[in-house]
Structure formats: structure tokens, C-alpha cells
Amino acid sequence: MIDGGFWPENPSFAALPEPRPDADAIAAKWSGECVTGEHEPVTCNNKVIGARWYNQSGYGDPANGEFLSPRDRAGHGSHTASTAAGVPVDASAAGAPVGQVSGMAPAARLAIYKAVWHVAPGVGAGGTTDLLKTIDDAVADGVDVINFSIGDGYDEFDPTDVAFFNAAAAGVFVATAAGNSGPGAGTLDNAQAWVTTVAAGTHDVRYAKAVTLGKPSNVNYPSIAIGDFVGRQTVTRTVTDTTGRDSVYTVKVEAPPGITVKVSPTELTVPAGGSASFQVKVTAATPIMNRYAFGSLTWSDRAGHRVRSPIAVKPIMVRHPAAITGSGSAGSQALQVTPGYSGTLKAAPLGLTAPSVTTSRLVGTCTSSATGLSSVPPRAERSSISPARHPWA
Secondary structure, eight states, X not given: OEESOBOTTSGGGOOOOSSOTTHHHHHHHOOOOBOOXXXXXXXXXXXXXXXXXXXXXXXXXXXXXXOSSSBOSSSHHHHHHHXXXXXXXXXXXXXXXXXXXXXXXTTSOEEEXXXXXXXXXXXXXXXXXXXXXXXXXXXXXXXXXXXXXXXXXXXXXXXXXXXXXXXXXXXXXXXXXXXXSOSSTTOOOSOOTTSEEEOOOOOSOOOOOOOOXXXXXXXXXXXXXXXXXXXXXXXXXXXXXXXXXXXXXXXXXXOOTTEEEEEESSEEEEOTTOEEEXXXXXXXXXXXXXXXXXXXXEEEOTTSOEEEEEEEEEEOSEEOOSOOOOOSSSOOOOOOOEESSSSOOOOOOOOOOOOEEEEEEEEOOOSOOOTTOXXXXXXXXXXEEEOOOOTTO
């Protein structure tokens, strides 16, 4: 699976019963590994037997809530992997049970290659360098099938097509997405002859939910990410019971280095099918500036349920507007500056530098003159004025 990673705690990726009839075949050909990651590491089992992540392109940014690991941020990678090979699980839609669902090949093993990163709501991006590396690694690892549910909305011959050609030549079946731009002419994506291009379908069932948005760090994501962190900040999260039982959860905090994290309340009572909220106060203690620090908080009850929220914080020295503009020869503007440290923050006006004027004189002798005109030595003066400029320029 070349996509946005996977969520290892998802029951669709639970371990398969042992012993497995294909164990010898897998052992003979599989040479991949489980690269757990630097941030929010993953675990593998006999269902997900391999995982890698690629960020040479630099699209993976914890400020967007991303994880520097094979862990899925946006859900698309888990969606495609479970559709292809998820084990049977009980499912619901809009709160209504719909029975069991599974992937197309629930007994198949999965290898996850994360090369697509969440960069904005509903938007993922992956660099060509990373995608080429995933294809080469997947073939070298010994996969039988490559699933590539990725597209860019138009079909052009690019380096990934060459990589897929080589994969097919090595005996790997390549399934690619036709894209979501149809059904008009010229909207098919990934249409090369050596891959199997699979189209999407639609239905007339609609599910609606209400969402209330606030500050980005206060959007109710499972993770807590603060990109421009100064001093202290408090965020709110809400959890909802899915077990159908009342339960009391206690919290365990692993604070990022140099950061203190205080959760209130420390004990959370969640009614069956209900929700409960808590606040997380993040304070800079001895932070390393301009670098991300990682931690987590985990809620657990006596029944063994665990709810984990990763924390990513990037302390900065000063938060301030990148620029201010104005017009006219007089006036003032308010400028909000927030320091990220304890101490004195000094400010001084710099203003504009004075203009400079340079004058020069050109003197010479005219060697010829028009008829009827006397010869007059030319004489000219030239002045240049350098405009006022800001000393920051």
C-alpha cells in the first residue's frame, strides 16, 4: 500500500489467527521491515508485516498534525488499506450498525509505505522522489501487489509510470486509481498499459454531521499540535464512548522535553454512548526554541480501554506579524508581539534613513557649431538623489 500510512490500532489491521497456511511462502520471499518511526511509532504484526515512511520531499510537517512515522494522519491510507485487505470487523454508518465489513482480500498480508502527507484539510501531497523510492523498495521487499490510490487530476507520463513499468516487469501486479475527476472526457488518471486502472463509483446515500471550528489547535483532533508556541496555551478536547458502557478514565501524561503539561480534570467520567471534555494546559519550562518536541497523554480505564493523544509543540522566541503596512507621512499602528520566554523584551524605533544628494559638474569645449551660431562651451550640471530607505531593507 503506497499511500498515507495506517492506524495500527484500527481493528481492520488486527493480527491473523495462527498458524497461517502461507507462512512458509511469506518467509521465503518477504525481506521488508517494520520501520516504526520517530514520532508516534507504529507496531506491526502478522497482518501488517512491514511499514516504511518517506519524507525526503519535506511534506511531512508535525505542524499540520502529521506523524514522522508510518502512522496515518488523514485516514486515507487506513481507508485504502482496509478496503484492500482489512480483516472482518463490525461497522456502523452515522451511528447505525451495518453489520460486518472486510477488505477484498482479508487473509492477505499488508506492507505499508507512507509517502503521502497531510498538508491541508482534505489535501495530501507526496514528492516524486519519495514515491519512486516507495515503488523500488516495495519491489525489493518482495510484494506481490502494489496498490496506488493516488492521483493528481490529470494524466501525464511521469517518472512513477516508468517505475511501475519496471515493477510490472518484475512480476508485481500494480493497481492504480483512475482518479476522482470524472466522468468527463480526458479525466482518467494513471492510464498506462502496464497497470490496472480502477475507477471509482458513487451512490445516493448521504451522511451529515455538524462541525464547529475554532482555533486550529482547538479543533477536536486526536492529536494536539501547536506550531507557533509561546509561553502557555490551553486546548480543549472531547472524547466519546463507543463501548456502550459507563466508565471512569484516568490520565497519564508524557510531557514533551522542556514543556509542562497539565490535564484538567485528571479523572474523566464518560457515560455510555456519551461524551466528556477535558482541558490541556501546555506551558514552556526549559524549551529548545524552534524545534518540535513530542509527548503524549493517555486515558485508560479498568476494563483495559486506552485513548491516546500525541502532543507536538514547537516553541518559538517571539510571535509577531511578519510585516505591517501603512500610508501617509504621519500616523501609528498597533503591533502585537508575544514573547516566548521570561525576561525583558526591548523595542526601539529605527525609522527611515535620510536621503543623500550628490551633485557633479561637466565642463568641456564645443569643437564645432551650427551656421550662424557662435561656439559656446557646453556646461551641464547633474544632480542625483537617493530616496529614503529603511535600514532593514
